[in-house]
Amino acid sequence: xxxxxxxxxxxxxxxxxxxxxxxxxxxxxxxxxxxxxxxxxxxxxxxxxxxxxxxxxxxxxxxxxxxxxxxxxxxxxxxxxxxxxxxxxxxxxxxxxxxxxxxxxxxxxxxxxxxxxxxxxxxxxxxxxxxxxxxxxxxxxxxxxxxxxxxxxxxxxxxxxxxxxxxxxxxxxxxxxxxxxxxxxxxxxxxxxxxxxxxxxxxxxxxxxxxxxxxxxxxxxxxxxxxxxxxxxxxxxxxxxxxxxxxxxxxxxxxxxxxxxxxxxxxxxxxxxxxxxxxxxxxxxxxxxxxxxxxxxxxxxxxxxxxxxxxxxxxxxxxxxxxxxxxxxxxxxxxxxxxxxxxxxxxxxxxxxxxxxxxxxxxxxxxxxxxxxxxxxxxxxxxxxxxxxxxxxxxxxxxxxxxxxxxxxxxxxxxxxxxxxxxxxxxxxxxxxxxxxxxxxxxxxxxxxxxxxx
Amino acid sequence: xxxxxxxxxxxxxxxxxxxxxxxxxxxxxxxxxxxxxxxxxxxxxxxxxxxxxxxxxxxxxxxxxxxxxxxxxxxxxxxxxxxxxxxxxxxxxxxxxxxxxxxxxxxxxxxxxxxxxxxxxxxxxxxxxxxxxxxxxxxxxxxxxxxxxxxxxxxxxxxxxxxxxxxxxxxxxxxxxxxxxxxxxxxxxxxxxxxxxxxxxxxxxxxxxxxxxxxxxxx
Numbered sequence: 128x129x130x131x132x133x134x135x136x137x138x139x140x141x142x143x144x145x146x147x148x149x150x151x152x153x154x155x156x157x158x159x160x161x162x163x164x165x166x167x168x169x170x171x172x173x174x175x176x177x178x179x180x181x182x183x184x185x186x187x188x189x190x191x192x193x194x195x196x197x198x199x200x201x202x203x204x205x206x207x208x209x210x211x212x213x214x215x216x217x218x219x220x221x222x223x224x225x226x227x228x229x230x231x232x233x234x235x236x237x238x239x240x241x242x243x244x245x246x247x248x249x250x251x252x253x254x255x256x257x258x259x260x261x262x263x264x265x266x267x268x269x270x271x272x273x274x275x276x277x278x279x280x281x282x283x284x285x286x287x288x289x290x291x292x293x294x295x296x297x298x299x300x301x302x303x304x305x306x307x308x309x310x311x312x313x314x315x316x317x318x319x320x321x322x323x324x325x326x327x328x329x330x331x332x333x334x335x336x337x338x339x340x341x342x343x344x345x346x347x348x349x350x351x352x353x354x355x356x357x358x359x360x361x362x363x364x365x366x367x368x369x370x371x372x373x374x375x376x377x378x379x380x381x382x383x384x385x386x387x388x389x390x391x392x393x394x395x396x397x398x399x400x401x402x403x404x405x406x407x408x409x410x411x412x413x414x415x416x417x418x419x420x421x422x423x424x425x426x427x428x429x430x431x432x433x434x435x436x437x438x439x440x441x442x443x444x445x446x447x448x449x450x451x452x453x454x455x456x457x458x459x460x461x462x463x464x465x466x467x468x469x470x471x472x473x474x475x476x477x478x479x480x481x482x483x484x485x486x487x488x489x490x491x492x493x494x495x496x497x498x499x500x501x502x503x504x505x506x507x508x509x510x511x512x513x514x515x516x517x518x519x520x521x522x523x524x525x526x527x528x529x530x531x532x533x534x535x536x537x538x539x540x541x542x543x544x545x546x547x548x549x550x551x552x553x554x555x556x557x558x559x560x561x562x563x564x565x566x567x568x569x570x571x572x573x574x575x576x577x578x579x580x581x
Numbered sequence: 582x583x584x585x586x587x588x589x590x591x592x593x594x595x596x597x598x599x600x601x602x603x604x605x606x607x608x609x610x611x612x613x614x615x616x617x618x619x620x621x622x623x624x625x626x627x628x629x630x631x632x633x634x635x636x637x638x639x640x641x642x643x644x645x646x647x648x649x650x651x652x653x654x655x656x657x658x659x660x661x662x663x664x665x666x667x668x669x670x671x672x673x674x675x676x677x678x679x680x681x682x683x684x685x686x687x688x689x690x691x692x693x694x695x696x697x698x699x700x701x702x703x704x705x706x707x708x709x710x711x712x713x714x715x716x717x718x719x720x721x722x723x724x725x726x727x728x729x730x731x732x733x734x735x736x737x738x739x740x741x742x743x744x745x746x747x748x749x750x751x752x753x754x755x756x757x758x759x760x761x762x763x764x765x766x767x768x769x770x771x772x773x774x775x776x777x778x779x780x781x782x783x784x785x786x787x788x789x790x791x792x793x794x795x796x797x798x799x800x
Contacts, residue, residue, distance in 0.1 A: 147649075155646040201688075257738040257768070284738050294746075295686030295739040303739075333686050333739045358691050365688075389638070390645045390691045425695070426784060427767040433641075495768050 128220040129213055131374060134412055135367065137207040138200040146361075149199050149206065150391055154359060157195045161188045162397045169396045174435040174531060175478050175524035182241075182443035189403035189444065190214060198408045201357065202364040207412060217410045221451035225379055225416035227279060227351050229322030234278060236417060238452045241443045241483040244517035249276050250326050250454060251505035253283035254489015257497050260287055261306065263547060265314045270502030270556045272318025276509035279351070281327040281489050282311045286497060295333035304341025307331045312345040326381060326487075328352045335365040339372050348378040354413050355383040359391040359401055362412055370414055379416040381454070382409025388424050388434060395437035398422055402441035406449060418445070419487055421456035427493035428460040430471040431538055432531055439482045443520075446483030455484030457508075460537075462492035462499045462544020464562050467534045469569040472504060473511050474530040477578070480515035481523035488512075491544070498546040503558050507566055511573065514580045526576045589615050590626045593658070597630030598637075600650025602657035609661045619662045619669070627658050631702035638699070639787055645691065648698035655701070675706050677729040677797035680722045682710030683766075684743025689736035692766055696732060696786040703790050705730075716746040723760055729797045732789070735766040744769070745777040752778075761796040765789055 144153060165188040167181065176182060190211065197208040209217075224235040236248040252271040258264050264285055271280040285293060285307045293303040307329050315323050328346065332338035346352070352373050354366050373380055384405035386392040392401040402420045409415040422438050423429050429438060438455065445453045457475025461468035468491060479486050488508035492499045515523065550562050558566075570580050589612045596605035612622045634651040637643040679700050683693050690712050697709045708726050710718060714733075723731050731751075735741045744764045751757040761780045764773070774782035780796055783789040 151646055151649060255738075286738060292742050292745075293739050294742045295737070300686075300739060331739060333737055357688060363688060387645075387691050389641055390695070393644045393646070394641060425692070425786070493767065495770055 128217045129411060131370065131414055134207060138203055138205060138367065141197065141200070141205040141207050143205050144199070146199070146201065146204060154196050154391060158192060158393065158397050158400065161192050162400060164188070167396045167400065169394060169433070170436060171432070173524055174432050174439065174474070174527040175481065175520050176436060176440040176443055177520055177524060179447065182440060182447050185399050185403055185440055185444035186448040188400045190407065192400055192404045193407045196360060198412050199361045200364070201361050209411060214407050214411070217407060218449050221410045221449065222416040223450040225452065227326070227349055227379070228324040229347065229349055232320055232322035232324065233349070236278070236452045236485060238446060238450045239483045239485060240446055242481060242519045243483060246516045247480050247512050248278045248452065248485035249509040249512055250279045250281060250485070250487040251277050251508055252281035252489050253330070253500055254281050254458070254487065254494055255284060255327070255330050256489060256491065256494035256500045257284040257286050258500070259497050261285065261310055263498055264307070265310050266553070266556050267500065267502065267547065268311050268314035269318045271505060272315040272320045272323055273556070274502060274506040274509055276513055277323065277505070279324040279326040280315070281487065282307060282325055282330060283500070284330045293331060300331070300333060300337040301340045303331045304329045304337045305344045308341050308345040324350045326351045326353065335368040338369055348376060351379050351381055351417065353381045353383055353419070355385070356405060356408065358385065358387055360404070360408065366413070374414055380413055381417040381419050382413035382415030383419045383421070384409070385421045385423050388422060388437070395433045399437045399440040399444065402438065403444045406445045406451070406453065410451060417452045417454060419454040419456060421458060423458060426460070427495065428458045428538070430457060430459055430475055431535055435474070435478050435527065439478050442479065442482040442484045452485055453483070454487045455479030455482065456487045456490070458490035458493060460493060460541035461534070462496060462542060463501050463504055464545040464550045464565065465542045466565060466569060467537055467542060468492070468504065468544060469507060469566065470530045470534045472508050473569065473573055474527045476508050476511040477515045477518060477523045478527050480512050481518050481520045486512045492541070496543060498548060499544050501547045501550055501558065502556065503550070503562055503566065510580060511578070514578050518578070522577065526578065529576060586615060586617055589617065590622065593622060593626030594630035594633070597627055597651055597654045597658065598633055600647055600654050602654040605654040606657045606661055609658045613661070613665070619666045622662060627655055628704065631655055635699055635702045635787070645695055645698065648695065648702065652698050652701045674704065676704035676794060678706045678708070678726055679730040679732055679793060680708045680710060680719060680726060680728045681732040682714035682719065682734070683712045684733050684735040684740045685715045685746065686713060686743060687735050687737055687740035688712045692736065692786070693734040696734070696765065696789045699786050699790045700793060703794065705793065716743065716750045719747045720750055720754065720756070728760060729800060730761045730763060730793050732763040732765070732793070735764070735769060738768045741769060741773060744779065748778050761800065763789060763792060
């Protein structure tokens with residue numbers, strides 16, 4: 128596989144395009160042409176793609192798209208181009224079972240196939256959501272550490288540091304990043320799982336400097352670092368700086384991408400191609416050992432039929448054609464301690480796992496409302512995801528349809544839910560009886576669909 | 582309006598909807614040659630076409646690139662019409678002037694781009710300051726363009742304080758009353774907008790346009 132120096136050389140010397148021309152004259156026409164060529168059509172009835180041929184066509188289309196458009200470096204306005212042979216070589220050489228964590232929580236993450244009965248890796252927690260202060264932060268992360276089926280955690284975003292708002296690019300950002308990682312580690316030790324990997328690096332970090340500085344206070348090479356593209360197919364020097372640093376210290380990366388439905392990626396069918404293409408760019412440009420995608424709607428969630436179908440299709444396309452582990456991400460519209468939220472989580476986990484994904488879960492209530500998250504939602508997600516291993520795509524499709532019928536009409540006006548402080552006993556970090564009963568009710572409903580929940 | 586005129590205006594409208602700038606330019610000239618008043622071409626050809634594009638975007642029948650191409654086609658149409666309108670002592674009606682950008686530290690642009698395009702399609706003069714924009718730049722550009730609205734997007738919780746900073750700066754220089762401040766972005770909420778003293782928040786880009794129209798009308 129091409130080495131990182133070659134990626135940087137191409138970022139410095141590749142063909143020059145003004146950004147708007149790359150968007151409108153390179154990516155968009157080529158994407159539309161390729162979607163037409165491979166006859167990829169949206170199925171508005173099913174939340175799960177049921178066609179292996181379509182999944183493979185999407186992968187072939189994505190490979191062609193990568194070859195045609197390359198990846199855009201927004202600092203140099205130059206395109207990092209790849210040949211088909213280089214892309215295929217990268218797919219061949221990508222890691223297949225990267226190992227993360229320490230001690231009792233050290234484990235290999237493997238790529239899964241659609242309909243597989245292999246249990247998914249469960250990367251769970253806040254998913255970029257924000258908590259108001261360090262007290263809430265520590266309790267949340269301890270709660271995540273106490274989720275039995277969690278394989279790695281995603282820590283929240285710290286909104287304040289010593290009573291001051293964390294401002295990106297200021298010294299407060301660096302201080303908050305240092306604090307976030309120190310507290311994250313301490314909280315996982317309190318949970319008796321000090322080896323559990325923190326996989327979202329430091330979500331409080333916006334700049335490369337803050338992420339790198341913060342990491343020196345507790346991130347480990349075995350944690351796996353999250354580095355993302357900008358939509359669509361763009362990468363900045365800040366992100367490549369992070370990659371350079373992580374590779375030099377011997378760490379591993381998750382490459383993340385979040386194409387937007389209705390944006391440059393277009394509709395559900397072309398978005399599946401874009402999402403799949405990111406997998407290849409993740410391997411080469413971000414040097415990833417794992418790829419995570421979260422196709423999103425404009426409102427910040429991805430639990431409707433269109434988005435689930437699209438993500439299901441790209442997840443299958445990737446997992447049928449690449450051995451590198453891939454993660455499915457569900458962002459919900461409804462807030463915590465609502466029936467709708469649990470139904471969205473279940474729907475996302477069942478479809479994602481049946482489509483061959485490992486899972487990341489967080490992002491309750493579109494990760495929008497401060498302190499509107501708790502350890503209950505990710506715990507529920509891990510239980511459903513594990514129970515969904517072995518569920519076929521056809522079965523998952525039926526279950527998701529039943530769940531969508533219950534919540535899809537509420538997506539445009541979802542319930543905000545209850546903040547962590549009001550849904551849990553603050554000392555023991557245990558959920559109130561009302562929340563326990565609600566989870567029990569939705570689990571019973573899922574058992575009725577045939578899901579083998581404990 | 583005669584059938585011939587209607588046909589010509591429809592052709593102009595269609596070219597705008599399809600984002601075909603060259604065709605839109607030719608269609609505009611044909612409208613003028615047929616005696617259609619420039620303002621009539623703006624109203625029934627350009628603006629109606631842009632409205633259809635906006636509506637179809639809302640229904641996910643068209644996407645961001647289509648908005649951008651339609652806006653480009655609109656610019657081509659105006660390059661023909663504006664000099665004639667100005668020479669005739671008239672002026673093409675603008676819904677208002679907006680400076681828009683993403684908050685300091687934030688490099689995400691899609692949400693901001695969509696709102697900028699929809700504002701353009703709705704007749705606003707839009708100055709897009711791009712990503713990672715310091716509060717001082719928002720202020721300087723708003724002054725320079727005599728803006729009605731300052732629109733600030735933030736996709737990350739850690740960059741939302743950049744929105745507050747713009748409002749603070751406007752207060753500090755005693756120019757808060759000169760501009761309507763709109764905030765948006767995935768993590769932004771009405772509570773946040775209220776807390777920082779912004780004039781409006783919308784969850785969606787189309788809602789942002791409606792809000793901008795309402796606030797400018799109120800000024």
